[in-house]
Amino acid sequence: MVSAAPFIAVDWGTTNRRAYRIENGEVVATERDDRGILAVPAGGFPALVAELRARFDGLPVVMAGMVGSNRGWHDAGYIACPATIEALAAGVVTPEEGVSIVPGVCVDTKSRADVMRGEEVQLLGAVAAGLAPADALLCQPGTHNKWAVMKHGAIADFTTAMTGEMFALLKAHALIGSEMAGEVDAGDDFRQGVEACADADLLAALFGVRAASVLGHRAPGAAAAYVSGLLIGSDCRARITQPGQQVHLLADGLLADLYSAAITIAGGQAVVVDSKASFVAGITRIRNLLP
Structure with a gap:
């Protein structure tokens, strides 16, 4: 009531x-x-x-x-x-x-x-x-991204990933930061990053952003979306443990678009949930x- x-x-x-x-x-x-x-x-x-x-x-x-x-x-x-x-x-x-x-x-x-x-x-x-089942995997993207395992309506366990903060730190302080120009969206560059992190050493892949720029392999302005794909893709792949796994995503706007794309590429199924509601x-x- x-x-x-x-x-x-x-x-x-x-x-x-x-x-x-x-x-x-x-x-x-x-x-x-x-x-x-x-x-x-x-x-x-x-x-x-x-x-x-x-x-x-x-x-x-x-x-x-x-x-x-x-x-x-x-x-x-x-x-x-x-x-x-x-x-x-x-x-x-x-x-x-x-x-x-x-x-x-x-x-x-x-x-x-x-x-x-x-x-x-x-x-x-x-x-x-009733926006998500009592037994489900929930994801709440943000600076410190939360992945929560719900069982019988309770938060049984959860993991925090510093995905958003890591992106900000790399852009502001890392060698590759100067390459991370351009807008981030769920387009081809982002999706390439999600695909690339499947079999890559994440730390080596991040340095590869610098190398790709120096050698002319990536267009100017594309690196920010690619790095976002690497980080969000790595985050999602670590949590999705079986094909078709459903993830209830408490997000809207750009974050909902990015995580929905990454979850799908990683083999899961994203269900967007109204976070304000x-x-x-x-x-x-x-x-x-x-x-």
Whole structure:
């Protein structure tokens, strides 16, 4: 059952903040700004939240994302896998009356550690809304790409790949960065990169971008898309373990196009899921479970 009581949902990340007024499970108003946690001065969170609530009639607020990290307002901790939406709701912290912060999710074993904060609401929300099956492989592309294995509606396990950040680092600081001009799209150059990473040593293939440019093997402006294909293709090939494997992709726009193409070339089947609808469903379900 969807609660009729209105509330404010906030996805508060590192560089951006999105706020939604939700009534009857539907978004009726939205705000977005660049007041991510890195833009908030020391001690500045209470005032920013108070201002936000004032603009939304003083409604209660449920927040997810980096606002609950050790660099945010209040460290909300992590729920260990397997993590359910009920466990997230039970782990919510309340820094002040009317304000709730959702915890993140972690993998914490002797052999491996991983964390997510914010993505868990979308992943669990996708299942809660029926946008993805209770048992599925979900992918949420981004700077730190998340691959989540869902079992019985819970996040059973997940892996974070630094795909987007690696592209940015290579472009800004690597020898091949000067070659990485031009736009990235899901065209031929990107697809060539995805194909090339199938049998290639990734590190050697990356240096090959420089060599191809020097020897005139690749047209100027094509390298950025090719490198993107190498990185995203490598990421997808590492996760797709069987032909025809279905991947529910929480993305839109260019990222949806790039990952859909790479997943298909790697032998999988991409199913694009509405990430905003997933977040709204997840945060609403959490709100309904709160006291």
